[in-house]
Amino acid sequence: MPKSDEKRRDDFPQPIKTLLAKRVNFRCSNPECRQPTIGPGMKKSATVSIGVAAHISGAAPNGPRFNAVLTADERKSADNGIWLCRRCDKIIDSDENAYSEELLQDWKQTAEATTHLELKGLKAVRDNQALLRKLESDMPALFAEMRTDLAEHPFSRDFVLIKREWSFNGDPNNVILMYYFNDHPHLRPMVQVLENRELVRNVTHTNVERFRMEEAFVDYLKTDPP
Structure with a gap:
């Protein structure tokens, strides 16, 4: 593989990261976690974030679940992203056989649907398919x-x-x-x-x-x- 390909990484632009976080109310999309990923820091003007815009299909050729069929734009689009806490981000990339693209898409869809229902005042965690x-x-x-x-x-x-x-x-x-x-x-x-x-x-x-x-x-x- 050419060195240029080895170093290539299709990272999300900041607006995509913000979009992914907001669509799940800054909570981890892992249904077993749902950890809030942003909150106040020690200083009154500071916030602390433990959230990550993770790639469903890897950002680089040697990354977890890399899909060579995707274009660079598709790889760094919101469709290929899922919002997770840092712990869950590490877990899915450390055991990629256990966390397939299909499973992560399921997590994402469930988290967004749950957040949508919560906006209506409904308790939706129980609806997690x-x-x-x-x-x-x-x-x-x-x-x-x-x-x-x-x-x-x-x-x-x-x-x-x-x-x-x-x-x-x-x-x-x-x-x-x-x-x-x-x-x-x-x-x-x-x-x-x-x-x-x-x-x-x-x-x-x-x-x-x-x-x-x-x-x-x-x-x-x-x-x-x-």
């Missing part, structure tokens, strides 16, 4: 059962955690879904993860653990599995 797909890959059997249950009972939202040998008197006017410890060895910690992600709420009021699905989670479960 990338996160939901990851959770489903971690607990496929439970998600599959929930999908089947919602197909049969589309207006049900509450479910209980129970053993098959236990008895449970539900609400005759409301179908309560049941998930059994016998079928899912790690049922309680899996549901705890869903609760931590604000996908379900604990509404227990008896000695049986009871949860309620949030609508964003229900909407995801009613779509075709990934």
